[in-house]
Amino acid sequence: MTYLDHAATSPPRRDVLEAVIPYLTTDFGNPASQHEAGQSARRALDDARSKVARRLGARPSEIVFTSGGTEADNTAIKGIALADPRGRHVIVSAIDHPAVLESAAWLERLGYDVTHLPVDGDGLVSVESLQGALRTDTTLVSIQYANNEVGTIQPIAELSAVTRAAGVPLHTDAVQAAGWLDLDVDRLGVQAMSLSGHKLGAPKGVGVLYVRRRTPIEPLIHGGGQEHGLRSGTTDVASAVGLAAALDLTTPPGSVAETARKRDVLIDTVLARVPGARLTGHRTQRLPGHASFVLSGVSGESVLLQLQERGSMCSSGSACAAGSDEASPVLTAMGYDAPLAQTAVRLTFDERTPEADLVEVADQIEQAVAAVRRLAP
Incomplete structure (x- = not known):
């Protein structure tokens, strides 16, 4: 049988599985614990965070491990919009992932205005349409880096130049782009970016949210303050290690x-x-x-x-x-x-x-x- 549905999920890579196994067996500690088992897990988690940060040209403090791309998208869209008191207007692309569109719809139910940027017949968002949609009360723009259904790649660096000039944060769902396209957050000019491990050959159930420092963002999951306070709950060290290993193996x-x-x-x-x-x-x-x-x-x-x-x-x-x-x-x-x-x-x-x-x-x-x-x- 020939498997041709990698956009849905990618087969796990052997090197990734080998990197993960120790943290499901011998190195099982909670990274918040102070004893040696916990600190061994903490070192592995810190190393994974640093690897992901290097791959994105980011700081480790800007990397938040999540349960996947959907949680990363939700946290970015809702968290940034809720944290910014300047306005209640959000812009998304008309062909974005449901995790983005449904998050925007949730904000709409809270009284936010949502603009869906149109695309042309190839699925491209134009710089001109983005410029025309920005308002003085726009609090966030989210545009998917590469579309999961038709594969079209958006000109994120060009679009981010528009949002930066307007002082508006740009989030991009880069779940499909990871492994194929440039993920350097400075070259892309984004303030937030979502990734998912299982599209890269890592385990299902792990993702990353990059949030540029000083970007106001509200946590959606409250508790013990893990993941820089943005994603409380015991961090899945094994999956974080797997995602970092998968990013290192990108094409x-x-x-x-x-x-x-x-x-x-x-x-x-x-x-x-x-x-x-x-x-x-x-x-x-x-x-x-x-x-x-x-x-x-x-x-x-x-x-x-x-x-x-x-x-x-x-x-x-x-x-x-x-x-x-x-x-x-x-x-x-x-x-x-x-x-x-x-x-x-x-x-x-x-x-x-x-x-x-x-x-x-x-x-x-x-x-x-x-x-x-x-x-x-």
């Missing part, structure tokens, strides 16, 4: 370029062989291991079942919306009508995926679409 530039080349082979083959196939997302400004299509005249879910029968595991879009009968809000925001949006198929992979597997799945998509069309009433 080198040569492998990124090679993965993008294989992606383009897959895209070109599908577009050439499958009648009615259309690429979704930007053709080149997209994640290296991401190919997504709409397939006119067929059900995306039916195609996925056919692909599974042929030995390939793919998805129709966000795992967070799996099982929903509604058309993808990402695709409808990009201008696709609902029936076409429901034909979506997404194939995501990493540098470990052989090119032969991608060529084979292109053949399988051709076969699957033909089979679904034959079976259609």
Whole structure:
């Protein structure tokens, strides 16, 4: 079976598992304890925090370990908005992750105004639309670095230049970008950024929130004051170690370029062989291991079942919306009508995926679409 759903979760990396095991067995101490077992765990946690900080060009004091990308997004959106008394206006992109959109909707129920920035047909936010949306009472902007459904990469550094000029914090959900794109927070110009371990080959259930120092932010989880007071509760040392190890193993530039080349082979083959196939997302400004299509005249879910029968595991879009009968809000925001949006198929992979597997799945998509069309009433 060929696994092509890395955007949902990535297979754990062996080196990461080996790094984690000691902190689930012999080095099990609570990092808040003062005895040797606790202090050994504290040293491991501090080392993991320092590794993550170096990878992001940040300070260790700016790194908060969370339970995943969703918690990191919630803490950033709600915490920064609640801490800033200047205004009650929040800006998010129309195709952001549900963790961001639902957090903004929660603020809206508290009386905040929320602006959803439109995107073009490739899923890109424009500098001009952001400039036009900013107000004197804007307290936060959040724009996803790279989209999980269509793979489009936003020009975060350009967008952050606009928000910095206005004195407004910018948060970016970089869950899909991690491992592929530049995460240096100074080059990106962001005040907050969310990451998730299981998209990198680390265990599920761990993430990171970067918050630039002096950025006002309210904690959402109260208790013993762990994680610089922003995320109380005993820190999961093993998972923090795993996330740091996974970040250290992120794809080198040569492998990124090679993965993008294989992606383009897959895209070109599908577009050439499958009648009615259309690429979704930007053709080149997209994640290296991401190919997504709409397939006119067929059900995306039916195609996925056919692909599974042929030995390939793919998805129709966000795992967070799996099982929903509604058309993808990402695709409808990009201008696709609902029936076409429901034909979506997404194939995501990493540098470990052989090119032969991608060529084979292109053949399988051709076969699957033909089979679904034959079976259609």
